[in-house]
Amino acid sequence: MLTEWISSSEEGVQDSSFLHFHESDCDIGGSSSCESILSLNTEKILSQAKLLAEQKRFPFATDNDNTNEELAIAYVLIGNSLYDEAIRHFSTMLQEEPELVSAIYGRGIAYGKKGLHDMKNAELALFELSRVISLEPDHPEVFEQRAEILSPLGRISEALSDLTKAIQLQPSARLYRHRGTLYFISEDYATAHEDFQRSLELNKNQPIAMLYKGLTFFHRGLLKEAIESFKEALKQKADFIDAYKSLGQAYRELGNFDAATESFQKALLLNQNHVQTLQLKGMMLYHHGSLDEALKNFKRCLQLEPYNEVCQYMKGLSHVAMGQFYEGIKAQTKVMLNDPLPGQKASPEYLKVKYLREYSRYLHAHLDTPLTEYNTDTDLPGNFKDHWAKNLPFLIENYEEQPGLQPHIKDVLFQNFESYKPDVQELICVADHLGSMMQYETPGFLPNKRIHRAMGLATLEVMQAVQRTWANSKVRMNGKTRLMQWRDMFDIAVKWRRIADPDQPVLWLDQMPARSLSRGFNNHINLIRGQVINMRYLEYFEKILHFIKDRILVYHGANNPKGLLEVREALEKVHKVEDLLPIMKFNSKTRDGFTVNTKVPSLKDQGKEYDGFTITITGDKVGNILFSVETQTTEERTQLYHAEIDALYKDLTAKGKILILSAELGEVDAVCNLILSLVYYFYNLMPLSRGSSVIAYSVIMGALMASGKEVSGKIPKGKASIKISKCISSVLIEEIILVNVGKELEE
Numbered sequence: 205m206l207t208e209w210i211s212s213s214e215e216g217v218q219d220s221s222f223l224h225f226h227e228s229d230c231d232i233g234g235s236s237s238c239e240s241i242l243s244l245n246t247e248k249i250l251s252q253a254k255l256l257a258e259q260k261r262f263p264f265a266t267d268n269d270n271t272n273e274e275l276a277i278a279y280v281l282i283g284n285s286l287y288d289e290a291i292r293h294f295s296t297m298l299q300e301e302p303e304l305v306s307a308i309y310g311r312g313i314a315y316g317k318k319g320l321h322d323m324k325n326a327e328l329a330l331f332e333l334s335r336v337i338s339l340e341p342d343h344p345e346v347f348e349q350r351a352e353i354l355s356p357l358g359r360i361s362e363a364l365s366d367l368t369k370a371i372q373l374q375p376s377a378r379l380y381r382h383r384g385t386l387y388f389i390s391e392d393y394a395t396a397h398e399d400f401q402r403s404l405e406l407n408k409n410q411p412i413a414m415l416y417k418g419l420t421f422f423h424r425g426l427l428k429e430a431i432e433s434f435k436e437a438l439k440q441k442a443d444f445i446d447a448y449k450s451l452g453q454a455y456r457e458l459g460n461f462d463a464a465t466e467s468f469q470k471a472l473l474l475n476q477n478h479v480q481t482l483q484l485k486g487m488m489l490y491h492h493g494s495l496d497e498a499l500k501n502f503k504r505c506l507q508l509e510p511y512n513e514v515c516q517y518m519k520g521l522s523h524v525a526m527g528q529f530y531e532g533i534k535a536q537t538k539v540m541l542n543d544p545l546p547g548q549k550a551s552p553e554y555l556k557v558k559y560l561r562e563y564s565r566y567l568h569a570h571l572d573t574p575l576t577e578y579n580t581d582t583d584l585p586g587n588f589k590d591h592w593a594k595n596l597p598f599l600i601e602n603y604e605e606q607p608g609l610q611p612h613i614k615d616v617l618f619q620n621f622e623s624y625k626p627d628v629q630e631l632i633c634v635a636d637h638l639g640s641m642m643q644y645e646t647p648g649f650l651p652n653k654r655i656h657r658a659m660g661l662a663t664l665e666v667m668q669a670v671q672r673t674w675a676n677s678k679v680r681m682n683g684k685t686r687l688m689q690w691r692d693m694f695d696i697a698v699k700w701r702r703i704a705d706p707d708q709p710v711l712w713l714d715q716m717p718a719r720s721l722s723r724g725f726n727n728h729i730n731l732i733r734g735q736v737i738n739m740r741y742l743e744y745f746e747k748i749l750h751f752i753k754d755r756i757l758v759y760h761g762a763n764n765p766k767g768l769l770e771v772r773e774a775l776e777k778v779h780k781v782e783d784l785l786p787i788m789k790f791n792s793k794t795r796d797g798f799t800v801n802t803k804v805p806s807l808k809d810q811g812k813e814y815d816g817f818t819i820t821i822t823g824d825k826v827g828n829i830l831f832s833v834e835t836q837t838t839e840e841r842t843q844l845y846h847a848e849i850d851a852l853y854k855d856l857t858a859k860g861k862i863l864i865l866s867a868e869l870g871e872v873d874a875v876c877n878l879i880l881s882l883v884y885y886f887y888n889l890m891p892l893s894r895g896s897s898v899i900a901y902s903v904i905m906g907a908l909m910a911s912g913k914e915v916s917g918k919i920p921k922g923k924a925s926i927k928i929s930k931c932i933s934s935v936l937i938e939e940i941i942l943v944n945v946g947k948e949l950e951e
Contacts, residue, residue, distance in 0.1 A: 207734040253277040262338075263345070264306035269892075271297075273437060278314075283318045289315040296906030304727030309346065316349070327351050340912050344370035348379060355424045360390055365863045377407035384416060393420040411441035415450060422454055427647060430454045435492040443736050445471045449481045458489045458737060459650045464488055479509050486518060493654025495522050496755035513539055517553035525654075527616025529568040531607060536561040550597075556707075558598040562588065563706060565606035572611050575699055588718035588847045592709045593716070593725070593893035621746045640845050641918045642901050648740030658704035659902045662697040665907025669696060674860035674910065690853035690882065693907070698892065714842050724838040727890050731779065748819060748833075749781055755800045756787060771888040781831050785823045797822030797830075804888045806850045807881060814844050816888050852882040856907075862912060872911060 214866050253276035257264055262279045265272050275296055281290035292312040297304055312332030333350040340346065351366035367383040379784070384399030403413045418433030432449040438444055452467030458542075466484040471478055475500045499522040505515035514541050521530030540558040544550045563737035570578050587600045621629065622941065639656030643649065669679050673688040681692045688922030691712075702710050731738050731745070732903045753775050760771045774787050785797065802816030818836070823829045858877040863871045890896050905915050 206844060222252065225658060228344050243502060249277060249280060252280050256280065260693065263305065263309050264340070264343075265526045266304075266306065271301075271304070275304075275310065278307070282310065282314055282317065285317075285597060287318045290314045295796055297594055302878035303339060305336055305339050308332050308339070309649070312409070313349065316353050320353060323375060326353060326357055342373060342377075344373040344379065347373070349381065352380070352456055353717050355386055355389075355665050360386055364390075366932065374721075375402075375406070377403045377413070380406065381410065381416075382943040384413070388416055388420060391421050391423070396420045409436045409440055410445050412448065414440060414445070415447050416445075418450060418454075422450070425739035425742060426736055427454050427458050431458075443474050445474050445478055445481070448474070449478070450829075452481070452488075456484075456650060461488070461492055461651060466935070468632075474761070475560075477508050479505055479512065479515075482508075483512065483515055483518075486515065488650065490518060491652055492521060493652045493656070495526050496652070497802070498522050499526075511542065513542060513553045516542075517557055519595055520557075524560070524564045524706050526618075527571075529571075529615055529735050531577060533561055533564050534569075536564065545891045554591075555564055555595070555597055559588075559592045559709070560707060562606050563592075563709075565608065567706065568608055568609055568613060571616070576680040578685045580702065581712050581715040582682075586720075589709070589711050590716050590720045593711055593713075631664065632657065632661075633653065638663045638905060638915075641905075642917055644919055646740065648738075652704075655701075655704050655898065658700040659697065659898055662899075662902040663906040663909070664695050665700070666693060667909040668908050669693065670910035674864050682879060690849055693853075694886070694899060694903055695801055697906075698904045699759075700897070701895045702901075708894045710895045710899075713837050713891055713893060714846075719768065721839040721842075724836050725893070727835040727837065730830065730835075732829055734830075749778070752781075752784060752800050752821075753778065779788050779822060782823070782829050784821060785829065804885070806848060814848070814888070815841055817890075835888075837890055842889065842891065845885050845891075848885050849882055850876055852885070856882060860911070872913065875911045876908065876913060879904060879911070 219395060229321075238484065246256045250273075253273055254278035254688075256279060257272035259267075260272065262276060265275070274293070278293040278297075280570070280925075281287075281293060291311055291314045294314070296305040297307045297313070301307070312329045312335075312942075315325045315329035315332065320326045322327075330350060330353055333353070333686060336343075336346050337350070347366040347370040351363040353369070354360075354363035354366065364383060364386055367386065371379045371383065380399045384396045387393075387396035396416060400413050400417040400420065404410055404417065407413075414433055414437035418430045418437065418823055421427070421430035421433060431451060431454050433446050434454060438451070441447070448467050452464045452471065455467060456818055460527035465485075466486075466901055468481055468488070471481040472485070475481075482501045482505040483676065486498045486505065489495075489498035489501065492678040502515045504650045506519065507705040509515070516535055520532045520539065522536030523529070523535060536557050539553055540561065542554065544554065554751060565665035568583065585603065588603065591598065591600055621632070621843060636653070636657050637660065638650075639653075639658070639660030642656065642659055643651050648902070653695075670693065672679060676687075678685050679688045679692060681688070681695060697728045698710055698712075714721065716725065727740075730736075730740050744783035754773065757768070757772060760768050764771070771787060778784060778787070798821060800819040802818075803813040804816065806812040815836070818834045820832050820834065821829060856875065859871065859878060863875050885903050886900050886903075887896070892899065908914060
């Protein structure tokens with residue numbers, strides 16, 4: 205996301221000064237004094253140079269008219285992109301007068317304009333500009349020019365130092381904007397915001413600075429403030445495509461599909477060929493479940509940029525998700541063939557595409573096989589699953605590729621909703637309704653109607669399977685007919701989640717290779733990293749903060765009893781996670797952070813506790829913090845949770861069979877409690893590589909419906925709780941709300 209915005213917006217930031225000599229009015233692109241030198245005769249060159257010299261419209265003009273005319277000739281050559289000729293002219297002058305500042309400066313500019321891709325040009329440009337600074341240390345434009353050469357070379361700290369010196373000499377809106385841009389690229393969004401704000405105070409009418417100000421808000425999770433800045437940029441420049449694009453992305457992150465669509469559409473009305481908007485709009489449509497519309501955007505993107513890896517990858521993914529495997533795998537193969545150059549970092553799409561192609565081949569080979577007759581977790585090679593789940597490069601020894609596409613297995617035929625029988629239509633509508641109740645009403649979660657439908661259907665199938673089990677009927681799972689076990693119940697939902705999005709590896713972690721199991725599998729999410737806030741989980745910060753405060757009091761009560769009162773008073777003043785670090789130093793001068801481990805009490809073995817998730821907070825000397833939540837799924841931990849879930853499922857099956865024969869309220873409540881308890885341990889275990897939360901939620905809904913109850917409302921805004929009709933497990937529901945801090949983090 206970041207690189208997409210920078211690549212399109214940075215050009216505008218650079219327009220007024222990057223490698224331009226600011227004292228000159230020479231407009232390279234348009235004025236008559238800058239028309240191509242190829243069409244100029246010597247007389248015209250001298251005429252233009254004389255005019256520049258008389259008006260001293262070039263840097264570091266002298267008091268000597270003849271010298272100024274010679275300098276002006278070289279600057280006319282620069283203005284017409286004849287850099288070698290300009291360098292020779294400046295060099296001739298410097299042979300006669302080695303410390304002629306304007307010639308040194310002009311030669312540095314010419315070297316820079318020749319192209320920084322050649323390190324020799326860059327080094328010569330920096331050498332010349334440094335000479336100018338040593339001779340004339342009080343000219344801000346020279347520091348700025350040097351910064352503009354340093355920054356593309358990756359020497360950001362040196363460039364920032366030069367811009368700071370330029371600002372000290374003569375503050376300007378442009379200088380603050382340029383320095384803010386470098387801070388932005390360095391991901392120091394708070395400092396960048398300060399510079400853009402200062403720039404706007406000096407010159408309010410700067411749509412690009414306003415756009416970047418909005419982006420500094422966006423990357424810190426301040427979406428509403430970002431949206432206001434993007435709107436302000438559009439007030440200043442009504443046809444600002446990048447502002448509409450950024451506004452659309454901000455609304456998309458909020459989960460406001462309609463507003464995002466409107467903003468993307470306005471950008472495309474201004475330029476129907478704007479590739480980045482087509483790409484972002486297509487991505488949003490895919491994750492909204494609108495695959496047909498998404499595919500149109502990716503195809504248009506590729507017409508304009510045939511080598512756009514993101515659009516090519518997403519085109520292949522969209523085709524496969526729609527069951528069009530031939531077109532999908534063809535697009536995936538194009539991404540695979542686009543090998544990175546030596547020393548070039550591979551794109552995320554290049555790293556992922558081989559996994560997608562292999563999984564697509566696997567799915568195609570099983571298109572005509574009932575889902576109950578094969579098992580993805582046992583069919584796919586262990587190392588393949590392990591690497592895919594961990595998003596590692598595809599470096600798997602002795603890997604045998606999946607069979608290529610078989611001509612006798614046809615692609616999935618598209619079906620119109622109207623072509624289904626009325627009872628099937630009704631089933632789909634019920635599934636859509638059930639799935640929509642799983643939507644989180646919190647920023648960052650875009651509604652996905654495809655996921656809604658899939659998990660709604662999962663809920664209905666779980667309900668049917670549980671009812672059959674309680675009636676002593678067997679189910680068909682993974683090629684076997686047997687009484688359903690708890691994993692089979694969750695596998696129903698796993699199957700639907702895999703169908704909904706083939707891009708995401710939804711795999712059982714305990715089915716990974718033994719080597720991977722012994723090391724464990726981490727579900728890790730950064731809530732705050734430096735200045736970057738994960739906006740999806742802002743609603744949970746206060747709840748986590750209260751939990752950590754309680755744990756800190758327990759810690760100091762055991763290790764620092766004399767200082768407990770001081771700690772308690774300090775905690776009362778803490779309202780942000782960042783403020784916790786100094787308190788932990790009350791008992792340790794060297795402590796850079798701390799961890800808090802949650803514990804999950806056993807119902808099977810009273811008094812026993814299992815490891816839950818770990819909250820970590822660390823900080824550095826400049827104030828950046830890392831606030832993260834992690835679940836470590838090890839083999840030993842998995843076995844403990846499995847034993848708990850086994851016992852609960854055994855009780856649930858027994859109680860469910862009694863419920864089928866009885867209408868006693870107590871039996872209903874007992875079943876309800878067992879369902880919630882079972883899912884509580886599933887949530888804490890985090891047994892899947894992706895999708896644990898929505899899979900568990902659909903199992904809750906399906907099992908409750910099997911018991912005659914139902915989820916009667918959506919998840920409350922900013923919460924992850926459920927309202928269950930006539931179910932008396934309020935205490936347990938609160939526990940589930942707490943554990944959802946871990947539960948939602950892997951989505």
